[in-house]
Amino acid sequence: MQQRLAANRAQIVRAARRLIARGGFREASMVAVAAAAGLSTGAIYRYFPSKAQLFIEVLTAAVAHEIELLEQIAGAPGTAALRLQNAVETFARRALEGRNLAYAFIAEPIDAEVDAARIRSRREFSEVFQRLLRDGIRSGEFCRQDAEASAACIVGAFTEALVGPIAPGGKAVGPQTRAQLIAAISQFCLRAVRA
Amino acid sequence: MQQRLAANRAQIVRAARRLIARGGFREASMVAVAAAAGLSTGAIYRYFPSKAQLFIEVLTAAVAHEIELLEQIAGAPGTAALRLQNAVETFARRALEGRNLAYAFIAEPIDAEVDAARIRSRREFSEVFQRLLRDGIRSGEFCRQDAEASAACIVGAFTEALVGPIAPGGKAVGPQTRAQLIAAISQFCLRAVRA
Amino acid sequence: MQQRLAANRAQIVRAARRLIARGGFREASMVAVAAAAGLSTGAIYRYFPSKAQLFIEVLTAAVAHEIELLEQIAGAPGTAALRLQNAVETFARRALEGRNLAYAFIAEPIDAEVDAARIRSRREFSEVFQRLLRDGIRSGEFCRQDAEASAACIVGAFTEALVGPIAPGGKAVGPQTRAQLIAAISQFCLRAVRA
Amino acid sequence: MQQRLAANRAQIVRAARRLIARGGFREASMVAVAAAAGLSTGAIYRYFPSKAQLFIEVLTAAVAHEIELLEQIAGAPGTAALRLQNAVETFARRALEGRNLAYAFIAEPIDAEVDAARIRSRREFSEVFQRLLRDGIRSGEFCRQDAEASAACIVGAFTEALVGPIAPGGKAVGPQTRAQLIAAISQFCLRAVRA
DNA sequence: CATGAATGAGGCTTCATTCAT
DNA sequence: GATGAATGAAGCCTCATTCAT
Structure with a gap:
């Protein structure tokens, strides 16, 4: 439901933040973000239109x-x-x-x-x-x-x-x-x- | 001879510096560096083991x-x-x-x-x-x-x-x-x- | 009931036809067809086994x-x-x-x-x-x-x-x-x- | 040399033509063209800037x-x-x-x-x-x-x-x-x- | 039955590095 | 030594299809 979606979205942002903080934009590939967020790469694009x-x-x-x-x-x-x-x-x-x-x-x-x-x-x-x-x-x-x-x-x-x-x-x-x-x-x- | 090699090396470093200064690491691909240095990409690897x-x-x-x-x-x-x-x-x-x-x-x-x-x-x-x-x-x-x-x-x-x-x-x-x-x-x- | 199903089916076909007519097969993705038909993507697969x-x-x-x-x-x-x-x-x-x-x-x-x-x-x-x-x-x-x-x-x-x-x-x-x-x-x- | 390059270029064009003729643009992916031309995908981009x-x-x-x-x-x-x-x-x-x-x-x-x-x-x-x-x-x-x-x-x-x-x-x-x-x-x- | 989020393969493109010439 | 064409992995993004709700 609504909650799960919001949670996923937050999870993606958190994952991206963590990766960027650790290794800069360089380490925050969409594949890495997706993996860190526990989602598939395609799923990220339900929440954000682009990297x-x-x-x-x-x-x-x-x-x-x-x-x-x-x-x-x-x-x-x-x-x-x-x-x-x-x-x-x-x-x-x-x-x-x-x-x-x-x-x-x-x-x-x-x-x-x-x-x-x-x-x-x-x-x-x-x-x-x-x-x-x-x-x-x-x-x-x-x-x-x-x-x-x-x-x-x-x-x-x-x-x-x-x-x-x-x-x-x-x-x-x-x-x-x-x-x-x-x-x-x-x-x-x-x-x-x-x- | 020795001189030519040193000159090439310096030329490569200068070219890389110029490119990085202009557009950040993003614009300094090995191909671009080689072109700017007037050498081939392969030649760069005679002077430096890696990017x-x-x-x-x-x-x-x-x-x-x-x-x-x-x-x-x-x-x-x-x-x-x-x-x-x-x-x-x-x-x-x-x-x-x-x-x-x-x-x-x-x-x-x-x-x-x-x-x-x-x-x-x-x-x-x-x-x-x-x-x-x-x-x-x-x-x-x-x-x-x-x-x-x-x-x-x-x-x-x-x-x-x-x-x-x-x-x-x-x-x-x-x-x-x-x-x-x-x-x-x-x-x-x-x-x-x-x- | 029966009628509703038939109506949905027709709706899907019409939506697909409209999209294809406008922009070719390229614009007629399943998501777009579903949206145009007012149904979910999953529903399309109740009526048609494949694109x-x-x-x-x-x-x-x-x-x-x-x-x-x-x-x-x-x-x-x-x-x-x-x-x-x-x-x-x-x-x-x-x-x-x-x-x-x-x-x-x-x-x-x-x-x-x-x-x-x-x-x-x-x-x-x-x-x-x-x-x-x-x-x-x-x-x-x-x-x-x-x-x-x-x-x-x-x-x-x-x-x-x-x-x-x-x-x-x-x-x-x-x-x-x-x-x-x-x-x-x-x-x-x-x-x-x-x- | 020059000849080899021209031959490759021609080979790529021929491969693309063959694939398009057989199955339309749909079958002529860059990977398929490269394979049919006997080259890697990256190589195609030495000859053509884009698909x-x-x-x-x-x-x-x-x-x-x-x-x-x-x-x-x-x-x-x-x-x-x-x-x-x-x-x-x-x-x-x-x-x-x-x-x-x-x-x-x-x-x-x-x-x-x-x-x-x-x-x-x-x-x-x-x-x-x-x-x-x-x-x-x-x-x-x-x-x-x-x-x-x-x-x-x-x-x-x-x-x-x-x-x-x-x-x-x-x-x-x-x-x-x-x-x-x-x-x-x-x-x-x-x-x-x-x- | 319906939903729509999620999957995952596949598409285009880039680029550090290698190697035949 | 030098060349630069070729490689191939990796990056971003799309979309037909599935499945938990």
């Missing part, structure tokens, strides 16, 4: 979820600085946990359609940070600056922790090291914007 | 060149702050000009081997910034901080300007806008590390 | 209808020449109107079974013209000739007007041009058989 | 050959009637021998590109007959008539002998029957156009 559309949905769904979280944090009461710190730390932590976000920021052009969706998603994501920065600039907590560029820098900074060379690749890292890294990143960003 | 190995060499060669430039800047006389500013601006500018570097930082996992090389290259690149930061911390110009994390943040920050949503995608951007963006990025990074 | 059998029925039903029309014309009172002219013009007109018949004559081999049915249908169709020709030969209106071959030539002649290069492809054609074409075809056929 | 382009070449090459033959006959000295008879008989004979032409006239739409080429080819073919008819009308041998429509009728008439129900399908037919059929067709056409 590009599936990937776009995976991307936008993941980013939508992250943005929701982000806006809760950004819209909470408190100083802009605290909210920024909270946002950066939350997302650095999520990134380090390898959840949901990584692949959305990866850049290799796979397909014009998908790429357009990726750019849109990144912009939306970045805009939440921009608004937070403008709040702080208005209230005098943050120095005057190009909020658009700074938002990009912040996103880039903690994204780098995710895919960059200091990201804990295969080797397991203790929770302490992790906490230190997150703290370092958030301090970096706060210093960069503070008045 | 992965060729790409690894392309990557490391490009990064080696960038690191050379970077170390000149980082090792020049002057305050750490000025050298950092110089380094960040130079690389932001190079990235915006779409030269050589971009693909080395943004590539999605094409191949496990290539990806390992990419991570190594990023680390080397990041390490130059680390040394610069440590210099500044020692001299008191920069505040005490996790140099490794900050270096990653700096690299991430200007990389984001390259592939992120504020990057000048297709539309040409005036030199003034460009200069403003670069200035904004470098100011961001300097504020973040300064004492 | 081939459905198409065969579509074909023979359509041709049976055409033959009925044709025999009315051929069996009407009047000279053989008039009846032939009437028959040719009627079918040229029907063909130009894109009704029902076209695909039965022009289909390429989709399936061995279907093709056999197509050939049989064409023969039946042609035989009505043969009988008309024999009438005319017997009465002296038409010259002595191989009636079987002539019938085939007549059918071919106006079929060509349907799918051939002078057929009004996409561009709409005025009723005058149409009438002229039909007249030209029927004159051609009459001259060919007249004593 | 559509291969089929277009097969079509136009075959028709070009037929048109060459046809123009020799149409351009020979002699009365228009004799030349028309000669042309019709030659092509009826060729059609009965199942050579080269059949598939070029078959109508199932496979692909927009291929279909456009098919229509063009048919038109070219028909135009040779048109010119012959106009010759005869000018010289008074043929009655006044719509040459375009008559040419289509002639082509249709003998094409019908090829794919129609009286065409000797599987059963072998004696040379006498064959000759009679051809004579009947040509007589039909001549009567249809004569003054």
Whole structure:
């Protein structure tokens, strides 16, 4: 029934997300997605008209979820600085946990359609940070600056922790090291914007 | 003779770099590389055992060149702050000009081997910034901080300007806008590390 | 009950005929036929054991209808020449109107079974013209000739007007041009058989 | 070398032609063409950029050959009637021998590109007959008539002998029957156009 | 009986790699 | 050594047919 279909659809998206997160678009072939979702390749096409559309949905769904979280944090009461710190730390932590976000920021052009969706998603994501920065600039907590560029820098900074060379690749890292890294990143960003 | 072989090898690497820079790994098929190098596909395999190995060499060669430039800047006389500013601006500018570097930082996992090389290259690149930061911390110009994390943040920050949503995608951007963006990025990074 | 089943069956055949007439066998997938018939794909298989059998029925039903029309014309009172002219013009007109018949004559081999049915249908169709020709030969209106071959030539002649290069492809054609074409075809056929 | 390539190309075209002639476009899958040509599927794409382009070449090459033959006959000295008879008989004979032409006239739409080429080819073919008819009308041998429509009728008439129900399908037919059929067709056409 | 989601083979196309010339 | 035609596996997608509900 209805439920089963929705479950399958979600299963497909999850499978695609998992594969992309693990090995990039390269490893997320339709055959692999179907196998990981426990369906036949043909079945995928009942739910998505093409590989590009599936990937776009995976991307936008993941980013939508992250943005929701982000806006809760950004819209909470408190100083802009605290909210920024909270946002950066939350997302650095999520990134380090390898959840949901990584692949959305990866850049290799796979397909014009998908790429357009990726750019849109990144912009939306970045805009939440921009608004937070403008709040702080208005209230005098943050120095005057190009909020658009700074938002990009912040996103880039903690994204780098995710895919960059200091990201804990295969080797397991203790929770302490992790906490230190997150703290370092958030301090970096706060210093960069503070008045 | 020896010279001709070396010339061919260099020609292949250059051709591959050009193609990757233009359209990502996706456009750099072995046939395209061979054609661009003025050789046959078979000949490529006299110089490189596989596509992965060729790409690894392309990557490391490009990064080696960038690191050379970077170390000149980082090792020049002057305050750490000025050298950092110089380094960040130079690389932001190079990235915006779409030269050589971009693909080395943004590539999605094409191949496990290539990806390992990419991570190594990023680390080397990041390490130059680390040394610069440590210099500044020692001299008191920069505040005490996790140099490794900050270096990653700096690299991430200007990389984001390259592939992120504020990057000048297709539309040409005036030199003034460009200069403003670069200035904004470098100011961001300097504020973040300064004492 | 019985009636409902028969109605469904007829509905399926009509849906298939409509789709084939519009876009050829290529557009008549089982899913499309089912949708057009307001039934599920599975239901089609309660009425027809396979796609081939459905198409065969579509074909023979359509041709049976055409033959009925044709025999009315051929069996009407009047000279053989008039009846032939009437028959040719009627079918040229029907063909130009894109009704029902076209695909039965022009289909390429989709399936061995279907093709056999197509050939049989064409023969039946042609035989009505043969009988008309024999009438005319017997009465002296038409010259002595191989009636079987002539019938085939007549059918071919106006079929060509349907799918051939002078057929009004996409561009709409005025009723005058149409009438002229039909007249030209029927004159051609009459001259060919007249004593 | 050069020769081998040309031979392969010709082999591919021949293989495709053979398959199309036997079972229509339906049986001429790229895999089947490759197998029949003694090559791998990938190899086909060294010679033709797509299935559509291969089929277009097969079509136009075959028709070009037929048109060459046809123009020799149409351009020979002699009365228009004799030349028309000669042309019709030659092509009826060729059609009965199942050579080269059949598939070029078959109508199932496979692909927009291929279909456009098919229509063009048919038109070219028909135009040779048109010119012959106009010759005869000018010289008074043929009655006044719509040459375009008559040419289509002639082509249709003998094409019908090829794919129609009286065409000797599987059963072998004696040379006498064959000759009679051809004579009947040509007589039909001549009567249809004569003054 | 009807539904329509699921299957799975098969179609077109690409491309890293090999090997006869 | 160099060439580039050939291979063949793999990718995306379609669709006739089946079967659990």
